[in-house]
Amino acid sequence: MKPAAFSSLTICGLDELEEHGARGVTHVLSLMDPGWPEPAAFRAFAPHRRAAYYFHDAIEAAPEVVLPRPADVEAILAFGREIGDDPSHLLVHCHAGISRSTAATLMILAQAFERENEDAVVARLEQTRPQAWPNSLMIEFADQRLGRGGRLSAAVRKIHARRLAARPELTEVMRRLGRAREVDLALTAPA
Numbered sequence: 001m002k003p004a005a006f007s008s009l010t011i012c013g014l015d016e017l018e019e020h021g022a023r024g025v026t027h028v029l030s031l032m033d034p035g036w037p038e039p040a041a042f043r044a045f046a047p048h049r050r051a052a053y054y055f056h057d058a059i060e061a062a063p064e065v066v067l068p069r070p071a072d073v074e075a076i077l078a079f080g081r082e083i084g085d086d087p088s089h090l091l092v093h094c095h096a097g098i099s100r101s102t103a104a105t106l107m108i109l110a111q112a113f114e115r116e117n118e119d120a121v122v123a124r125l126e127q128t129r130p131q132a133w134p135n136s137l138m139i140e141f142a143d144q145r146l147g148r149g150g151r152l153s154a155a156v157r158k159i160h161a162r163r164l165a166a167r168p169e170l171t172e173v174m175r176r177l178g179r180a181r182e183v184d185l186a187l188t189a190p191a
Contacts, residue, residue, distance in 0.1 A: 010089070011105050011132075012091065014093065014095055017039055021044035025091045028091045028092075029093070032052065032095065033056055033095065036054065051079045053072050057094065068135065069141075076107060081111070106122065117151070133163055136160075140153055157182075171187075
């Protein structure tokens, strides 16, 4: 895939979708909880190609939790490859626009910019969505699939470490959300 796979990129949460209906979005990647209804905001969008995947924003197995799977990551990467070289506007969303959507975007960027190192790809993500906290399980699968040798996961730990340094209160919030492993790894991540 060539780096110019899309000319515009948006990452957002459900509450931000309405803001993007008139922005010429050509491709939408939706990452939502199982059973979540179709967002009404898409009625205002021009015709676009859309793929939707349903799993929880989780990294550990628990009752009633649907974890992201390697097949989901492969499907997301395939969607990224389908965008092609024509000018396009990719919008990636999840519920809050912070975890699943940023993980999906990061893996699509890592695929599109395959020759860039992981820190450069992460910088592209953070420029688009500064509050990113990518889902580490999704990134682990993408890291393997893209042959990044653990470097993409290491770069995500640095993102998590920066978020915790900027907002220490996230430490307990993320632990309560079942993301303690991400917090623990972030606290030991090199700068």
